[in-house]
Amino acid sequence: MTLKSFRTRIRHSIADENLQIALDNNAERRRDGRLAAFASLPDTPERRSRAHAIKADVVANLDEYLIRFIAKVEQNGIIVHRAADTGAAIRIFLEIARSVEAKHNHSGPDASPLLVAKSKSMVSEEINFNHALESAGIRVVETDLGEYIVQLRGERPSHIITPAVHLRRSDVGKLFEEKLGIPYTEHIPTLTNTARKVLREVFLTADIGISGVNFGVVETGTLSIVTNEGNGRMCTTIPPVHVALMGIERLVPTLDDLALFLSLLPRSATGQKLSVYTSLINSPLPGQVRHLILLDNGRSALRGPALSAGEGSPLAESLFCIRCGACLNACPVFRETGGHAYGSIYPGPIGSVISGVLVDPKFSYLAQASSLCGACKEACPVDIDLPGMLLRVRAGLSPQSAIKNPEEGVGIPTTVKFGLKGFRLAAGNSSLFAVFQSLGGLFSHVYSPRRPYMHIPAWTGWGYSKEFPRLAVRPFRARWGKIEQVVEEKSARPLEDLNISEPMTQPPHKPLSGQFAEELAALGGQAYLVSEKEFPARLTEFLESKGIDRVLVDESGARYIIQIPCIREPDPTVRAGVTGALAGIADTGSLLLVSGAGQTLTASLLPEVHVAVLKTSQLVPTLAEALRRPEVRNAPAGVIITGPSRTADIEMTLTIGVHGPGELHVFLIDDSIPV
């Protein structure tokens, strides 16, 4: 794996028209989406620097934070395993799988293989988990639509957020025709619905659900998982065993910090204020077993030993990454090559920094895959100095190459290396430099007497797409003595006020219920403001208008239902679920639901239609406030629901209704005026 083979892959990518269209769309739409989403925050720069500081603290004191986090998670009833490397992680999982097998009589010659429903996890990609499981005779099904598509194609994801970003709808149409036996179609909702049906069966029959973890909260031991389609909720709720895979660095100290990072991650990743489902997992559900595998796999090396003393490893900042993919979307190199050309499962700027340590030292050369334009750093919601770290990898300072290849100039061609050494010799002394300048000037004017830009051949690299300027016969240093300086007196005017930015205008005060309804409507959901008196009739009328004759309910939803049969146990044939909610979040149009004490999270997940009932007094302005409710800490699990389930995994075309409900209706009972 060298720069040369990378160049071959780059040429393939550039020649692939379909890929180029897909990548251009990705770059433009993701950038616009990200900028629009951040426009709704009044204090983005402060949030970025706070996030940076929090991560710096977590990484500096990682050992202590891990001890506290693990203690809390274990106290919550989750079984914690620590894996030093790929091999250990896989061994741990296979042991879990074997115990499940023994319990459910999957062993024996005629037994069907163990079925694993898997939600998206970059850590699992990093350790090539699926391959290891399949070799052990376990059937693994990816349930994120994009991941499912690449798995069916026998590929690996080409982007850390949108795995199938390299494909167009026609590719998916052909794939589903071939592998799932449906007639060829380019209709994205049909394709999505096909996957939904296949995967619904997987969720309901899976022996084990696997998920990644976006954030682990130290103070509560909460695992937070963010998805849009609902597959993450399915994998962590339905199967009897849930195994979460997490990199050791993915910690935030408090729930307040979690609220901050949740305000940054979806905005940076997909341009959403919040993803549709933010799961908050504290402990196993009744009858469920939960495991957490904490993976190191090079992270301690990235962090370096003496970090708390102020000096970390040169790449320690890469551990601040929250895997939002914004640097990929901003990167002009990624825009041309796509993810696969990088060879590593972590592509783009962050991938070029970490792949040499977390995946394989051979990927260190990827640090050359950058023009150092800095668009990645600018896009990073945690303000990670990606160009700075790319330079360190190039300088041979990555922990991996420090051991195995202590040479400088990692990845650069020998010719360039020699050229720069020669240049240093010439430029080390100004007299010698002047001689080379004059020689260069003379030579270039002989070579190209008329044209100021010389034609040079493609093999020079530069000459591949541009002409090269002639050197001056008389460089600046030779002209300097002849320059006459006429210094004007005080010609300058005083500094004008160039600041054209207008003072922040405060948005007009809006009642929370209006804000909530507006945000929800923007997501494709609907809110109905009703009085307490009219509510029962309105709800009945609503359900009847939808032809719904039975509803799945939890404890909080049950008390609202009067005339329609209520089902308590998950039943896939019931079309609507009715639930209460702990709180409504006005600035994102979200609902906070928690499980426990008769509350389950299935009524808001399995049916096609979710009806939630909420009082206006339960509305809070922000996510941070919602997360301060004590139930968030005490309930086994909670979820923040932000609109109906959705995906944009095929050509970034928004499709509503994937694994979770396709309709979300909220009855907002106005209790502001006492009856």
Add this chain to the structure above:
Amino acid sequence: MAETVQLFVTCLIDSFFPQIGEAIVNVLNRAGLRVDFPSAQTCCGQPAFNAGLRSEARPLAEHTIRVFEKTTGAIIIPSGSCAAMVRHGYLELFKDDPAWLERAGTLAKRVYEFTEYLVDVRGVTQLSARWPGRLTYHPSCHLLRGLGVDRQPRALLAAVKGAEIVDLPEREDCCGFGGVFSVELPELSAEFLKRKIANFEETESPTLVVADTGCLMHIQGGLARQGKSQRVVHIAEVLNTL
């Protein structure tokens, strides 16, 4: 007595575009400043530093520090990329050498990019320059994101009489120069350049203004290869008109 500033002209302007250097001296004179040119200067060492060859970059950085330590006053660098190298890159380069780090830190405080110095330090935007016709501005990556200098060149251009300034689409995208990047990954560099030139052509401006000579020779080299007549000029060449 007019104040004197030190000019670190950069090896690219020195070797390829001495007329830009002359324009810079004129513009600084017009802003009321006398210019000195320490003639022992060569290159700041950025090419080797960016390629990861830090032991090759170091002698050039040390040389540059030695040369300018002998002078006083502000050091003007007409390139965002070289200015960022001296201001930020040296601190990284000498991180593990306290003595040199201190010297680098002292030097870094004296360094200004050309437009940054004019606008932020001297309070100059109006230089009575005149440029009839359309102009569009490409913000170089290290100037824009490395130094955070963008408002300054735009203010200077806005004050140019007769000029119609039009926005360059996708202005903040890299042109594909990136130092050795343009040589070692030529296919990628070519794609960036193609997009930059297409965006430039969309403005229907005959002239593209930059404040960094790396981008200038890269984009002009691309235009020359494609047989196109548009010009890329350094902002000092625009400001040096009357």
